[in-house]
Amino acid sequence: MALPEFxxxxxxxxxxxxxxxxxxxxxxxxxDIAHRIAEASHSIGFFYVVNHGMPxxxxxxxxxxxxxxxxxxxxxxxxxxxxxxxxYRGYLxxxxxxxxxxxxxxxxxxxxxHTELPPDHPAVLAGKPxxxxxxxxxxxxxxxxxxxxxxxxxxVLSQTFLRMFAVGLDLPPDSFTRYFQSPMMxxxxxxxxxxxxxxxxxxxxxxxxxxxxxxxFLAQDEVGGxxxxxxxxxxxxxPPLRGSFVINIGEMMKIWTDGMYAATPHRVINRxxxxxxxxxxxxxxxxxxxxxxxxxxxxxxxxxxxxxxxxSVAGDxxxxxxxxxxxxxxxxxxxxxxxxxxx
Numbered sequence: 001m002a003l004p005e006f007x008x009x010x011x012x013x014x015x016x017x018x019x020x021x022x023x024x025x026x027x028x029x030x031x032d033i034a035h036r037i038a039e040a041s042h043s044i045g046f047f048y049v050v051n052h053g054m055p056x057x058x059x060x061x062x063x064x065x066x067x068x069x070x071x072x073x074x075x076x077x078x079x080x081x082x083x084x085x086x087x088y089r090g091y092l093x094x095x096x097x098x099x100x101x102x103x104x105x106x107x108x109x110x111x112x113x114h115t116e117l118p119p120d121h122p123a124v125l126a127g128k129p130x131x132x133x134x135x136x137x138x139x140x141x142x143x144x145x146x147x148x149x150x151x152x153x154x155x156v157l158s159q160t161f162l163r164m165f166a167v168g169l170d171l172p173p174d175s176f177t178r179y180f181q182s183p184m185m186x187x188x189x190x191x192x193x194x195x196x197x198x199x200x201x202x203x204x205x206x207x208x209x210x211x212x213x214x215x216x217f218l219a220q221d222e223v224g225g226x227x228x229x230x231x232x233x234x235x236x237x238x239p240p241l242r243g244s245f246v247i248n249i250g251e252m253m254k255i256w257t258d259g260m261y262a263a264t265p266h267r268v269i270n271r272x273x274x275x276x277x278x279x280x281x282x283x284x285x286x287x288x289x290x291x292x293x294x295x296x297x298x299x300x301x302x303x304x305x306x307x308x309x310x311x312s313v314a315g316d317x318x319x320x321x322x323x324x325x326x327x328x329x330x331x332x333x334x335x336x337x338x339x340x341x342x343x
Contacts, residue, residue: 012075013027014246015040020051031167038168038261045229045249045264048241049143054153056243058281059219065146066189066277068179070136080103080135082112088329089113090135094193106207107195108268112188113147123182128183128287129326151281154217154326158185163213165253169260169319176214176256179289184321186213186284192225192268192276210263211250212328213284223276229265238266249293252285258297287322 017036021029040047069077074093082090083293092110111133117124123131136144159177208229218225226238226246238246253264270276284290 012043014046014048014236015246016048016050018050019053021215023244026239030164032152034164034167035169037161037164039225040167041168042255043262044228044230045262046238046246046266050241050244052245053156054157054245057202058150058153059243062146062150062189062279063221063277065143066111066191066279068086069137069140069189070109070191070277072140072278076137077109078112080137082209082255085135087114087130087132087134088325089132100248104307107270108190108192110190112186112190113151114184114186115151115182116148117143123287129322130287130329147187147189151185152280154187154281155185157217158183158215158281159249160282161247165215165261169257171295175294176253176285179285179321180283182286184284184287186215186282188282190278190280192270192278194273194275195270198269208265208267210265211282212252212284212324213250214256215250215283216248217281217283218278219281220246220249220278221276223270223272223274225268225270225272225276226278226290227267227269235267250282250284252291252324255291256294258293258295260295260297284325287320290318291321292318302325325340 015036017033018034023035037047056102077091079094080090082088082092084090089112092112094107094109110247114130117132119125119133121131134144159180162175162176162180166173166177169175186327218226220240222240222242224237224239227235228238228248230236248266249263251263253261268276268278
């Protein structure tokens with residue numbers, strides 16, 4: 001199978017891709033957008049999308065309820081902290097420290113959910129790790145209403161991009177969607193306090209990392225703070241763009257594409273003297289999905305090397321999404337209730 005040839009240059013600014021042309025239904029326009037997404041995914045691993053179909057009012061409503069949640073008394077938030085959950089759901093306090101002593105706490109607080117499953121769901125009855133109900137604050141019922149509605153909308157939008165990620169590589173449109181039948185999607189709301197502009201990197205809002213899933217949608221407020229590491233080793237700012245999502249490639253998509261798509265390190269430093277809020281939605285495949293290359297990268301280099309979790313957990317055999325998640329969550333989860341799968 002012939003794969004598209006990408007330009008062997010690296011962008012120094014994150015590209016903005018306007019999806020309004022897709023409303024025409026023109027197959028040629030669709031392919032053009034898919035190839036532009038593939039180019040950005042290959043060269044820098046980050047891009048903005050605008051006119052994506054999610055109304056700005058929906059995003060604004062989510063930011064509003066997020067601010068109200070983080071304004072709740074600490075004791076109410078701690079009553080639903082992630083450390084009390086065996087499903088990796090709930091509130092993460094500032095500078096949360098996990099089980100890995102090498103990881104420094106991040107200067108943010110967060111609240112996260114996965115797919116809401118009832119007690120009689122087959123996966124819950126079977127005791128499948130990470131499957132179950134979310135924790136919710138008793139005094140803010142609208143948080144559950146808004147987050148679950150937004151979660152559903154973003155799950156649908158994820159399917160659109162999974163198809164475009166495949167078409168951009170001239171693969172069949174269902175190459176990735178077939179791994180998203182009962183996916184491990186995650187929605188997180190985040191709050192960053194301001195930092196002094198001269199403060200060292202010892203207390204980063206979010207330390208440098210790559211995302212573990214297939215890809216991430218990020219809605220950020222007007223404050224800013226996201227930075228990505230360029231191939232030249234420089235930190236590039238990704239400023240807020242109203243109504244946009246920032247999309248970045250995760251490690252699972254990098255493995256599927258044999259390094260054709262880049263999982264780029266990024267961090268957050270809130271240097272602007274204001275409270276910052278953001279909402280990442282992590283598009284992550286089925287628990288049992290096998291994460292192994294679906295194509296052969298004709299230009300393999302260091303970018304195609306597997307992330308550490310692939311060899312740490314599975315050695316030379318293919319690894320599943322569930323193994324990746326339980327390994328990574330186990331490093332940072334401040335709980336003795338971590339459910340693991342055998343490696």
